[in-house]
Amino acid sequence: MSSEPPPGSGQQPPDDDPFRKQPPPAEGSGSPYSTPPPYGGSPHGGGDPYGGGPADPLAGMPPLAPSGRRTLARIIDMIMVAVVVWLITWGAGVSEYNVDSDDMEYGKSLAQSALAAVLYIAYDTVMISRSGQTLGKKWLGMRVANLDNGSTPSTQSTLIRSAVLWIPFAFCCACIWTAISGGWSYFDKPYKQGLHDKAAKTVVVSTT
Numbered sequence: 071m072s073s074e075p076p077p078g079s080g081q082q083p084p085d086d087d088p089f090r091k092q093p094p095p096a097e098g099s100g101s102p103y104s105t106p107p108p109y110g111g112s113p114h115g116g117g118d119p120y121g122g123g124p125a126d127p128l129a130g131m132p133p134l135a136p137s138g139r140r141t142l143a144r145i146i147d148m149i150m151v152a153v154v155v156w157l158i159t160w161g162a163g164v165s166e167y168n169v170d171s172d173d174m175e176y177g178k179s180l181a182q183s184a185l186a187a188v189l190y191i192a193y194d195t196v197m198i199s200r201s202g203q204t205l206g207k208k209w210l211g212m213r214v215a216n217l218d219n220g221s222t223p224s225t226q227s228t229l230i231r232s233a234v235l236w237i238p239f240a241f242c243c244a245c246i247w248t249a250i251s252g253g254w255s256y257f258d259k260p261y262k263q264g265l266h267d268k269a270a271k272t273v274v275v276s277t278t
Contacts, residue, residue: 127218127261128217128261131215131273132275132276134262134274134276135276136276137255137256139210139211139212140212140255141253142206143206143210144206144252146205146206146209146210147193147206148190151189151190152186154189158189183241187236187237190232190236190239191236191237194231194236198214198222198228198231199223199225201213201222202222203277211276211277213274213275214228214231214267214272214273215273216271217261217271218271227270230269230270231269231270234266234269234270235265238251250265251264252264254268255267
């Protein structure tokens with residue numbers, strides 16, 4: 071098995087990105103009493119357990135955000151966007167379904183699902199590509215980062231991440247897909263990635 075770290079987005083962060091990983095200090099600097107992590111790994115505990123060198127992409131980044139806090143942030147974001155979706159569809163006369171002479175107007179249901187997908191994807195893509203944070207993540211002290219370099223994900227990476235999360239949510243299996251995709255981070259090792267994180271090669275780290 072290769073000890074190479076998993077590939078990231080492959081995109082170099084801009085020089086002014088405040089979140090990009092900084093180069094490690096020169097050898098010999100720092101406290102002479104510092105204890106290096108075992109096996110040549112990093113304080114995150116995800117290094118090469120066989121002593122093959124610094125194989126952890128998280129070296130130099132903040133600690134990973136707890137999965138429970140991520141879930142709470144996602145619920146906050148879902149509620150805020152859901153309110154907007156409801157207001158727009160209510161104002162436009164588009165409800166989940168209408169019963170008229172025993173006929174369900176599934177076209178309206180599809181329209182609402184499409185609107186929800188567009189708004190959720192747009193919200194996540196715009197917010198995360200700007201700062202790595204949705205409002206929920208900002209309020210709870212975390213952000214999304216590229217796995218390979220710690221920088222704010224590009225618009226393309228964020229769009230992939232958002233689409234994987236929200237398209238199944240909007241059109242077919244909201245509760246089930248949210249539980250699977252987001253809940254994956256509770257069991258994933260060593261990076262605590264949801265399925266949408268894996269698709270975009272991102273992680274969620276703490277900012278506090």
